[in-house]
Structures are given as C-alpha cells and as structure tokens.
Amino acid sequence: MVFIPLGVPNDIDKYFYNREKELVKLKSFINTLNHDVSNQILLTGFRGVGKSFLLKKLINSLPNNILTAYVDVSNIYALQKGNLTEEEIMNRLLEEMNKSIGNHAPIFKNTYNSVKKLISKIKNHDYDFNEAGSILSIPIPQVKDNYQKLSQFVMEYPQKIVDSSNGKIKGFVIVLDEFQFIGELKSPESFLWLFRSYSQKQDNVTYIFTGSTSATSDMVDKLNGINGAFGNRMIQFNLDPFTEEDCENYLKERISEIKFNKTGLKRFYKCTHGYPAYINSFCNIMSDNVIYGENKVVEEFYNKLDQIAVKWITLWSSLSKQEKEIITTLIDNDQLKWKGLIEKTSFSEGTITKNLKKLKNKGIISNNNSFYKVDDYMLSAWLKHRKNEDLFYPP
Ligand SMILES: Nc1ncnc2c1ncn2[C@@H]1O[C@H](COP(=O)(O)OP(=O)(O)O)[C@@H](O)[C@H]1O
Numbered sequence: 001m002v003f004i005p006l007g008v009p010n011d012i013d014k015y016f017y018n019r020e021k022e023l024v025k026l027k028s029f030i031n032t033l034n035h036d037v038s039n040q041i042l043l044t045g046f047r048g049v050g051k052s053f054l055l056k057k058l059i060n061s062l063p064n065n066i067l068t069a070y071v072d073v074s075n076i077y078a079l080q081k082g083n084l085t086e087e088e089i090m091n092r093l094l095e096e097m098n099k100s101i102g103n104h105a106p107i108f109k110n111t112y113n114s115v116k117k118l119i120s121k122i123k124n125h126d127y128d129f130n131e132a133g134s135i136l137s138i139p140i141p142q143v144k145d146n147y148q149k150l151s152q153f154v155m156e157y158p159q160k161i162v163d164s165s166n167g168k169i170k171g172f173v174i175v176l177d178e179f180q181f182i183g184e185l186k187s188p189e190s191f192l193w194l195f196r197s198y199s200q201k202q203d204n205v206t207y208i209f210t211g212s213t214s215a216t217s218d219m220v221d222k223l224n225g226i227n228g229a230f231g232n233r234m235i236q237f238n239l240d241p242f243t244e245e246d247c248e249n250y251l252k253e254r255i256s257e258i259k260f261n262k263t264g265l266k267r268f269y270k271c272t273h274g275y276p277a278y279i280n281s282f283c284n285i286m287s288d289n290v291i292y293g294e295n296k297v298v299e300e301f302y303n304k305l306d307q308i309a310v311k312w313i314t315l316w317s318s319l320s321k322q323e324k325e326i327i328t329t330l331i332d333n334d335q336l337k338w339k340g341l342i343e344k345t346s347f348s349e350g351t352i353t354k355n356l357k358k359l360k361n362k363g364i365i366s367n368n369n370s371f372y373k374v375d376d377y378m379l380s381a382w383l384k385h386r387k388n389e390d391l392f393y394p395p
C-alpha cells in the first residue's frame with residue numbers, strides 16, 4: 001500500500017514535487033525586498049491544485065532575513081462558525097507575525113513579549129493595555145473593541161520590525177490563504193483597501209493573496225480589478241494542475257510502487273485532470289501488485305471515488321441545505337442565469353442572492369457573462385457520480 005498524507009504535511013520537502021518554475025518566480029518577486037522594493041502578489045487556482053503546499057514550501061525556503069506569516073481565512077471563518085470579522089483576521093495576522101518574530105528574530109525578544117501580552121488581552125476583549133503606550137512607536141489599541149487602532153497596529157508592525165532591525169531583517173512576507181472568504185465581511189472593499197493603503201507606503205512587506213477561485217471571480221476583481229483595491233498593480237498568476245508529463249514523472253519518481261502500462265497512465269491523467277490532490281488520494285487507494293491498464297484505472301477510480309474525493313465530501317457536508325440545492329440545480333443544468341435559478345429552485349430572490357454570494361466566496365461557483373456555474377471540477381465530478389449510482393444527490 002502507498003501512503004501519501006492528504007493535508008499539507010509537516011515534512012514538506014519529503015512530499016513536495018517540482019513546481020520549480022513557480023518557486024523561482026515567487027522568490028524573484030520576494031527578493032526585491034532586499035532592495036526595499038515590495039511586490040504584492042495574487043495567486044489563484046482551483047481547490048486541490050497545490051497553492052497552499054506551494055506557498056508553505058516557499059515560506060520554508062526563504063532566507064532568515066525574511067520573516068513570514070501565514071493565515072488561512074477559511075480556517076478563521078470555520079472557527080467563527082461563519083461569522084467572520086475583521087477583528088479576528090487582524091488578531092490572527094498579528095499572532096502569526098509575532099510567532100515568526102519570536103522564532104527568528106531574537107533581537108526583538110522584548111517586542112515579541114509585549115505583543116504577546118497584547119494579543120492575549122485583545123483575545124479577552126480587554127483593550128485597556130497599560131504598558132508604555134506604544135510598541136516600536138506604533139500606538140497600541142487601548143479602547144475596548146477599538147478595531148481601527150488594532151488594524152493600524154497590525155498593518156504597521158511588519159514594516160516597523162524591518163525598520164528597527166538595523167538591516168538584520170529585510171522583509172516580511174504575509175500570506176492570506178483562501179482570501180476570497182474576505183467577501184463574507186460586511187465591507188470587504190474597505191478591508192482590502194486597508195491593505196492597499198498601507199502596502200503602498202511599505203517597502204519591505206509583501207502580501208501574497210491566494211485563494212481557491214478562478215482568475216476572474218468577483219473577489220479577484222475587488223482585490224485587483226481596474227476598480228479594485230489594488231487596481232491591477234498586483235502581480236497576478238494562476239497555478240495550473242500538473243501537466244501530463246509532470247504527472248507521469250511524479251508517479252515514476254515518487255510513487256514507483258504503482259505500475260501502469262502506457263494507456264493506463266494516460267487514463268489516470270484523464271481521471272485526475274492533473275490535480276495533485278486527486279493524484280495523491282487516488283494513489284492512496286491503489287495496489288502495488290497490479291499493473292494498471294486503462295480499464296483497471298477507470299474501474300478503480302469509480303469504485304473508490306468516495307475515498308478519492310474525501311476532501312470534497314467534507315466540503316459538501318459543511319454546506320447548508322440551500323447551498324447544496326443551488327449547486328445541484330446548477331449541475332443539472334450545466335449553467336444558469338439568475339432568473340433561471342429562481343425558476344428552478346424553490347427559494348426566494350433574497351435567499352438565492354445570499355447563498356450565491358456565499359458560494360462564490362467559498363470558491364465553489366463562479367459567474368461568467370451572467371451565467372452561474374460550479375467551478376470546482378472535483379466536486380461536480382463526485383456529485384454526478386453519486387447521482388448516477390444512487391439516483392439522487394447525497395444529502
Ligand atoms: N507540488 C506538490 N507535490 C506533491 N503533492 C502536492 C503538490 N501540490 C499539492 N499536492 C497535494 O495536493 C494536496 C492539495 O494541495 P493544496 O496545496 O492543499 O491545494 P490548494 O491549496 O490549491 O487547495 C496536498 O495536500 C498534497 O497532497
């Protein structure tokens with residue numbers, strides 16, 4: 001049996017494959033921090049294509065004079081049970097930045113400790129912080145629930161660290177993963193503008209926004225569209241699935257226990273579309289004492305799709321009844337305009353609007369030329385398969 005962990009494993013180097021071009025590209029954008037030039041980056045790509053893994057690998061391979069912070073907004077959304085707030089995202093950013101400072105910048109031990117205390121006060125909603133009044137000359141939040149001061153502190157903190165380090169620290173790289181969940185805030189625009197307005201003045205802070213979304217989604221537009229917060233100034237690129245050649249080499253080099261003949265290998269690529277998440281979970285259920293030909297691959301794939309698609313099943317079970325019905329209606333009709341959705345579901349206009357927005361923010365559906373469509377290839381493949389087998393969609 002083969003075992004490949006399906007989350008992003010701790011031992012990244014052991015499991016990470018290739019993406020060398022992407023890493024060179026990302027590193028060169030970050031390298032400019034050494035010359036006090038900061039780039040802002042937007043990385044899109046569908047769920048399971050390998051964005052988080054790539055960025056964790058990137059973070060691991062940066063030199064010691066670049067500090068990093070990684071925050072997954074979908075995780076905060078889940079922990080807050082769907083009530084995402086600006087304040088909580090700021091808290092997490094501060095926490096992650098400070099962790100990096102604590103681990104890699106011993107010269108800032110005192111600052112680290114003060115901010116650590118500040119964080120625990122903020123967590124208890126106690127903004128009456130009696131220490132000196134400022135840390136690194138950034139005013140610290142004092143009034144209860146003073147979100148504005150908190151955000152100012154968090155936004156200024158990374159650049160101040162660089163400025164006060166006597167050249168020891170050259171930059172801060174901050175990753176906001178699954179950023180499209182920011183769309184769930186009351187005012188996503190102003191939250192994104194906050195990043196824009198600070199990053200404009202900061203020469204040593206690189207933000208990497210990334211999310212499971214198409215390159216043309218509403219949130220991408222709000223972030224980097226012509227009228228979006230960054231107005232096209234971000235370096236934007238999409239992460240593609242493995243090519244057929246990448247996939248073949250990956251299997252040969254890393255998972256050589258599983259044997260294919262030529263047509264079997266081709267078929268394997270067709271089934272997985274080159275998505276590393278699917279490749280790995282498919283391999284996990286394959287045997288090492290068979291030579292996989294075309295038919296055997298197809299048989300195994302459909303027999304065990306529930307195991308292969310486990311990540312997508314978890315996603316499915318986290319959705320509300322309304323969200324699910326919208327998705328299955330869209331799958332049944334391939335794509336629909338807003339009016340069509342109203343006709344084909346039993347929901348009010350308000351309910352449809354609310355849930356469409358949610359599903360877009362979760363990176364599951366997209367809107368192109370006023371047609372709504374399920375964006376997530378794997379989710380729709382699994383749902384169609386279940387309907388084929390059971391005659392109804394999974395509840
Ligand atoms: N470069 C890679 N090499 C090996 N496996 C990968 C690679 N990228 C992604 N994977 C696999 O795919 C899974 C999904 O990747 P992840 O980075 O979480 O996708 P995304 O963030 O785009 O949704 C990972 O848990 C890992 O198993």
Ligand SMILES: [Mg+2]
Nearest residue numbers: 051052053177
């Ligand atoms: Mg991810």
